[in-house]
Amino acid sequence: MPSSNTPSYVLRYFAITGLAETTRLLLAASNVDWTEENPAWPQAKADQPFGRLPVLLESDGSSGSDFVLSESPTIERYLARKYGFIPNDPQLASRQEEIRDQQRDVIQAFTNVKKFQGEALQEALKAYRTIVDKVLEVHSRILRENGNNGFYFGNDLSFADLGALAIFRTIIYMDGGKLEEERSKYLAENLTPEFKKLIETLESNPKLQAHISDTKILSLVSSA
Ligand SMILES: N[C@@H](CCC(=O)N[C@@H](CS)C(=O)NCC(=O)O)C(=O)O
Numbered sequence: 001m002p003s004s005n006t007p008s009y010v011l012r013y014f015a016i017t018g019l020a021e022t023t024r025l026l027l028a029a030s031n032v033d034w035t036e037e038n039p040a041w042p043q044a045k046a047d048q049p050f051g052r053l054p055v056l057l058e059s060d061g062s063s064g065s066d067f068v069l070s071e072s073p074t075i076e077r078y079l080a081r082k083y084g085f086i087p088n089d090p091q092l093a094s095r096q097e098e099i100r101d102q103q104r105d106v107i108q109a110f111t112n113v114k115k116f117q118g119e120a121l122q123e124a125l126k127a128y129r130t131i132v133d134k135v136l137e138v139h140s141r142i143l144r145e146n147g148n149n150g151f152y153f154g155n156d157l158s159f160a161d162l163g164a165l166a167i168f169r170t171i172i173y174m175d176g177g178k179l180e181e182e183r184s185k186y187l188a189e190n191l192t193p194e195f196k197k198l199i200e201t202l203e204s205n206p207k208l209q210a211h212i213s214d215t216k217i218l219s220l221v222s223s224a
Pocket residue numbers: 018019042045051052053054070071072073
């Protein structure tokens with residue numbers, strides 16, 4: 001358990017995976033004290049620093065002061081650096097961030113599919129499949145080069161690993177967890193053995209259990 005001087009956190013977001021899922025996994029893996037708030041919207045919009053969510057509040061255990069942070073990529077990197085999921089070496093750190101930004105492109109393409117109809121929808125689906133194929137291909141190679149041990153780099157959980165699990169959880173649960181929609185079905189049907197191993201490794205990590213125990217996805221994607 002964190003000591004009394006360890007910061008505690010409140011994550012404000014909507015009750016969906018979306019832009020907060022990597023942050024939730026980072027908070028769980030960091031073994032810190034954290035809770036989630038789902039504010040009434042749009043009533044709470046004016047109370048947020050930039051009028052949007054997610055927002056992270058950090059309370060310093062000793063002074064009680066709050067550090068308030070917006071922008072999901074910034075929140076993620078703040079926690080990942082602070083709790084050792086991004087290495088200090090700038091080149092190694094960039095490798096983690098590069099992977100995470102490519103994962104983010106998948107979510108961007110995924111949400112674009114929801115915006116369009118007709119011909120534009122077909123174009124958005126094509127773009128989504130292209131980025132999914134690329135990430136599965138390139139990232140599976142990186143996972144293989146690391147010995148296919150369920151981690152992108154070395155033998156420890158990193159920012160890249162947590163980001164990958166968040167991608168699958170976001171896509172599957174934003175589509176209702178049924179793997180019937182074109183978007184989630186495509187991802188599940190094309191999942192590689194390397195990603196299955198990564199999901200299996202993360203889903204058995206004791207630190208993540210409190211957040212994922214009722215929402216594990218390996219059996220869902222394996223039977224797709
Ligand atoms: N760049 C921001 C985007 C935040 C964002 O678009 N949040 C949406 C939810 S996913 C939101 O707050 N929508 C409600 C609103 O804009 O009123 C981030 O990555 O955190």
